[in-house]
Amino acid sequence: MIDIITLRGTGEPRNPDGAPAGMLRDVTKLLDPEKFTAFEPNWPASVGPTPDVWGPSLETSVRLGVAAGVRAIQDSPNVCGLLSYSLGGICASRILEGVRSGKYKNFDGSPLEIAFVVNIANPMRKAGQSVGNLCPPSTYGLHGQRGAWPGLDVREYANPGDIITSSPPDSPLRVIDVGISPFSFVEGARFGNVTPLIFEELLRFLLQNPLANLDRYSKAVQGVIGYLTPWPDGQHVLYSGRNMPGTNVLWTTHAADYLNATY
Structure with missing residues (x-):
């Protein structure tokens, strides 16, 4: 059994029991329940800058999201995977950077066991990494490029028309x-x-x-x-509304099919 920790996008709802909602639900609902569980930690998923308008700031939200994600991995008795959308990709990236540096460990000091990360529209996507090589190699996330991660299976689902995950260096x-x-x-x-x-x-x-x-x-x-542009045609939200280029399935379905076939 692999416990998947989901990290949702800006403004997406969280179910009180931690069952994934929003974009990531379109992935997790297709996963084999004999192989996977899925849990969304409690964090703000907001971008600020003023709490009365947009919620806590990006920095505060990511800090809380990283802490909640790390704690969920520590609390899991199983190997974990990370599944993120948009803002959640910043949290996933920071978690993996911390695992690589030794900042985040299990309570007994042993390494956190994370088998894979599947990011959809990651704002910190590294240049040259996209499933199917759909993005031009020079483009990367609008929030910059991630740092070093530990060795694990990385899947970056990135629409080349989505400026959040695929912007040119000189944008x-x-x-x-x-x-x-x-x-x-x-x-x-x-x-x-x-x-x-x-x-x-x-x-x-x-x-x-x-x-x-x-x-x-x-x-x-x-x-x-x-x-x-709103769903299903908007470049940042089409992952659950339009087929992935070169396939006959939604981006979210492609991600679920990959996990079911690989693990």
Whole structure:
């Protein structure tokens, strides 16, 4: 038996009993119950910056998510796996960085046993890592690239049109300076009130040097529009609504099929 610790996306609900909900439910509902259990720890899954608007800040939310995820692994009597979506991918990345560095261990000091990580739309996806090599090799997560992880099975489900997990190094979305992280800023367009500000900042970037910046500006605007499009066609939410390129199944189904066949 493998106990899967799920880490959900921004604003997604959590069931009181820890049963996965939202995007990750579309994976876990297809898993073989003879092989897997699934549990969502209790953490805010919010991006701030003010609790009365968007919930606790990104930094606070990730800190609490990492702590809750590590504790769930420590409490499990079985080998674990990590399954994340969007914001949860930052938590999963930080957990694995901590396992690699020796920061996170079992209560007796032994290494945490984690067989795999399956990330969907990871904001810290490393360049060159995407299932099916669908993303251009130069692109990576909007929150930056993850650090070193321990040796384990890594599956990064990344839509090349999703700016959260697949942005070019020179995307203006990476350099907008509004006092919060680019990931929080862009997520605020879905869960807060900053959509006009995003386009205002992108326009400011364009006007700094219209000829040099036009192509980067156009790609960023197209990416934001795709990001803001609702399910099932939105670039950040289509994983449970549209088939994965090169397959005849949803991205979430592909992830579940892989786990059922491999473990």
